[in-house]
Amino acid sequence: MTINEIARMAGVSRGTVDRVIHNRGKVKPEIQQRIEKIIRETGFSPNLAASALKRSANGLRLGAILPPLTNSFYVDVLKGFQSAADHYAQYGVTLSIVQLTELTLDEQYCTAWSLLDQGLDGLILSALNTPFMTDYINHLADEIPVVTYNTDFTNSSRLCFVGQDHIQAGRTAGNLLCNSLRRPGSILPLISYENILAHTRRVDGLRAVLPRCPVDVRLLPAVETAESDEVAYDVVTNWLHKQTDLTCIYVAGGGQIGAADALADSGRADEIMMFCHDLLPKTIEHLKSGVVDYTIGQQPFLQGYLPVAILYEYLALGQKPAKEFYYTSIDIRLRENADVNGISAITGAL
Amino acid sequence: MTINEIARMAGVSRGTVDRVIHNRGKVKPEIQQRIEKIIRETGFSPNLAASALKRSANGLRLGAILPPLTNSFYVDVLKGFQSAADHYAQYGVTLSIVQLTELTLDEQYCTAWSLLDQGLDGLILSALNTPFMTDYINHLADEIPVVTYNTDFTNSSRLCFVGQDHIQAGRTAGNLLCNSLRRPGSILPLISYENILAHTRRVDGLRAVLPRCPVDVRLLPAVETAESDEVAYDVVTNWLHKQTDLTCIYVAGGGQIGAADALADSGRADEIMMFCHDLLPKTIEHLKSGVVDYTIGQQPFLQGYLPVAILYEYLALGQKPAKEFYYTSIDIRLRENADVNGISAITGAL
DNA sequence: TTGTAGGCGTTATCAA
């Protein structure tokens, strides 16, 4: 089935069929309906290779906003962006990646705005959950499609979200904890900031499943680390002294390396468990040395790659995303599968 | 960069450049080198959309051989095949899927042969590891590219393999077991048949890490279930009586549902752990009800989808696979992440 | 050994 055959069957020209397919109007209603009927009956859909070939001439400008790379999680996200940019370059896509240097509202605003000023066709972003940012995203989304990743803005008009279900990830951590704890005691949760939803939600998820624990556990109030390994090191060192019945350190976000180092230095890594999120290079080392017991990954590469793919399909091929929430997997890692690099995206597939 | 610009820069015609790109010969060596130099310097690579558009006229016939669907693991593999077939249909690919009705050598041979007789351009298969099959795959691979999935034939001339590193998966199961066991005792491993390498390797992997276990454990000799849930049910029921210090049932392959049912019926699911491989619909139920503690998935969908993508790129676009081993992830599941469907392939991405 | 030309299916432009 080609657009030519449809045109022949309908007794019109290709141009008219094209106008119907893309809802461009300027077609007599009765002809429109006739063509739509034929398309439905034949199950015709445009040849993507041909569309892509033709569209690649036009060009598509996408922008992506990336939090500071001091959190090395975003290094893998960046790889996803770059890999996608590389792949879609031949389809006329240019991706402008803007790296923030600090995690403040103002900079986010200004950067995003300067990107938009360049005349973007679509935007990919992740940001702090504040009412101001929600408004701003709504404002952007009026002009161009916006895809959020890692951190969602559910009550905004963004096109869709790519990232983890953080509550469920926290529940999964709690599930692992319940399975592994051998003695009663206290659990110390660490987060970066109270206003990072991802982190507080993970703690909420963990808390929700603790009643299933076969031994008595107590979840201490979450301690902030300001996304700093130094702070986390000190926090853990202090609590190791202060809280004598500590059985587990749960890093819901921020400073996992500092926390692990502190636990290792204390010489009590065998006796106290440690759980965290994300699979950073240092985390792999800590898994192998037995300091960290479990970590839960969230496919960072895909969080960079997929938004680009989604926006390409939406803008260039006119295909709306199939889902509003593209949840990445809850990827449990421990010593023996710390090194396995699963296949995260069929990048080369045309 | 287009083939036209390269031709202009080299002072030759498009045709000559095309011959160089695809190593078709019939080009004067000095001209060949000149063109190759320009291609290298400009970083030119052919536009995939244009290639695809042109090639889709020719058509590509692929074949896939699928073990009996009585093992519902292969239902997900089949979905992968179908999804890929669907996607690549517009690029002129037709995929013939042959489902075996029993797992015997003769049938595999005859089916594969009849497929080849139809004039295939590439073949995807999974089979029992016997010397005969290795010879046969070598024979096939002389004619057309062959991709193995799930079960590899490392000493054959197949193009590449898509599937799990079974030893590492077994080690991961052992790792989980060591983390979770609370009392000493015996572990009962179940396998389908001794000559299914995947299963015995998993047990080998598990055995290798047991010395790290903080409590005393003993690994019993593996028991065969002939890939039958009925047999597995009886085996487990018997051993639950016979082996009074049983702490864990490890289903390395075959009959996991029967085994779980037996454990549930015995009323001792709380006291005895159960580990298995693959995430079948019934396994999810058993995870949620607490009968099965952990299962290790291996991305079955991808094991169907990826081989098709690989063969398309190889045959239609002339791109050799980047790796010989495409290891799927070691996908740990327990109650709280049993339901999560990660994103397994960017299928719609052009 | 090299060059030429036609077409893959779609889309954009222009003329009717």
Added chain:
DNA sequence: TTGATAACGCCTACAA
């Protein structure tokens, strides 16, 4: 409101 025509970049006969 429609139809005709010219690309998009590559591949492949066929001609030279």
